Amino acid sequence: MLTTWLTRELGITYPIVGAPMGGRAGGKLTGEVSRAGGIGMLGAARYTTPEWIAAEATVARDIGGVFGVGLMTWALDDDDALLDAALAARPALVSLSFGDPAPYVPRVHEAGVLAIAQVNTIEDLRVAENAGVDAVVAQGAEAGGHTGRIATLPxxxxxxxxxxxxxxxxxxxxxxxxxxxxxxxxxxxxxxxTVLLGSPETIGPAYAVDRLLRAASTDTVYTDVFDKARHQPWSPRWFGRAIRNSFSDQFHGSGAGEDQIAAEYEADDPDHGVVYAGQAAGLVKASRPVAEVVSGIGSDAEKLLSRFCGM
Ligand SMILES: Cc1cc2nc3c(=O)[nH]c(=O)nc-3n(C[C@H](O)[C@H](O)[C@H](O)COP(=O)(O)O)c2cc1C
Known part of the structure; x- marks a missing residue:
């Protein structure tokens, strides 16, 4: 048994959270992570709707019981309807990442829900502590999707x-x-x-799983070109890590302006479309069900740590 603050608070078997992944983690993936003994999180991107959260939360709950919702904090500053929708869905966990969560943590706690925040620097840690979150996530630069510039281990x-x-x-x-x-x-x-992105339970474009399975750990790029291509107003504090393709090869570091980048972008073309994924892409060699991935990671960690404790 791997018992930590996380497993105790949430009553789960493994200290594993299915990362909130906008555009890729819907109700099915989320529910399967929880069914396998972790806790899955719906990824609510900036363009998500309250109706999507309500529908996918029902799917997640029906499959796995407990679940969480991950929100982009900076996007809530313009419109916090997604936080209302997330809390109305009665999750056990809300993640408020990329921005100052202080305006939102009291509402999460009033709903009886745990609040966590991903942090990318010690300055972010202080902001999250002051906001009153229950736990922080040290998110390293090798992560898929938007992230900071310091690697996970340091x-x-x-x-x-x-x-x-x-x-x-x-x-x-x-x-x-x-x-x-x-x-x-x-x-x-x-x-x-990233390790879940080869699984059939992911949502997103048809080419995304194939791209992930073919990628090596050297095939990702940390870039803002896909934000510019899709007119997503991210702060330059957070670029996104994605599998490189001919579109990122052409525009990353090119100095081209947002209008030119957006005009050339074809989301349906696998050589243009963004597939956010981290350096762990090289560890995903086959498409396996989410539950098998999660229980495998959890039970392998248990075995390794029991050996380690016996040393
Ligand atoms: C496709 C994709 C989409 C993501 N979208 C979000 C998101 O909407 N909100 C968020 O807080 N983090 C997002 N992230 C970051 C993850 O929550 C998490 O930090 C990351 O996946 C962990 O690193 P790993 O990919 O190496 O496992 C995303 C990551 C990926 C790969």
Whole structure:
């Protein structure tokens, strides 16, 4: 048994959180992570609707019982209807990442829900602590999707040394070895994203799973070209890590303006369309059901740590 703050608070078997992944983590994937013993999170991107959250939360609950919802904090500053929709769906966990969660944490707590925030620097950690979150996630630069610039291991150590809050890790964790390392370091669990993207339960464009399965760990790029291509107003503090393709090869670092980049973007073309994924892409070799991936990571970590404890 791997018992941590996370498993105790949520009553789950494994200290594994299915990362919120906008455009890829709907109700089915979320529910399957929970059914396997972790907790799945719906990824509510900026363009998500309250109706989507309500419908996918029902799917997740029916499959796995407990679930969470991940929101983009900076996008709530313009319109917080997605937070209302998330809380109305009665999740156990809400993630408020990329921005200051202070305006939103009291509402999450009033609803009896745990609040976590992904942090990319020690300054972010202080902002999250001041906001009153229940736990933080040290999200490293090797993570898929939007992230910061410090790698998971140095950031995790720095955050663990600097806070009394429970700390989870995100970025590059895709095997029992990765989870065991996080727990042995003092972490309360891990968010896993990229390792789930080869699974049939993901949503998104048809080409995305194939691209992921063919990618090596060297095939990702940390870039803002896909934000510009889709007119997503992200702060330059957070670029996105994606599998490189001919579109990113052409425009990343090219100096081209947003209008030109957006005009040339064809989302349906696999050589243009964004497939956000992290450096753990190289560890995903086959399309496996989500439940098998999650239970495999959890049970392998248990075995490794019991061996480690016997040493
Ligand atoms: C396709 C994709 C979409 C993501 N979308 C979100 C999101 O909507 N909100 C969020 O907080 N994090 C998002 N992330 C980041 C994840 O929550 C998490 O930090 C990351 O997947 C962990 O690293 P890993 O991909 O190496 O496992 C996304 C990641 C991916 C791969």
């Amino acid at each position: 950031l995790l150590q720095e955050v663990l040394e600097s806070t009394t809050l429970p700390v989870l890790a995100a970025g590059g964790i895709a095997t029992g070895r990765g989870l065991a390392a996080v727990l042995a370091a003092g972490g309360a669990g891990a968010l896993i994203g």
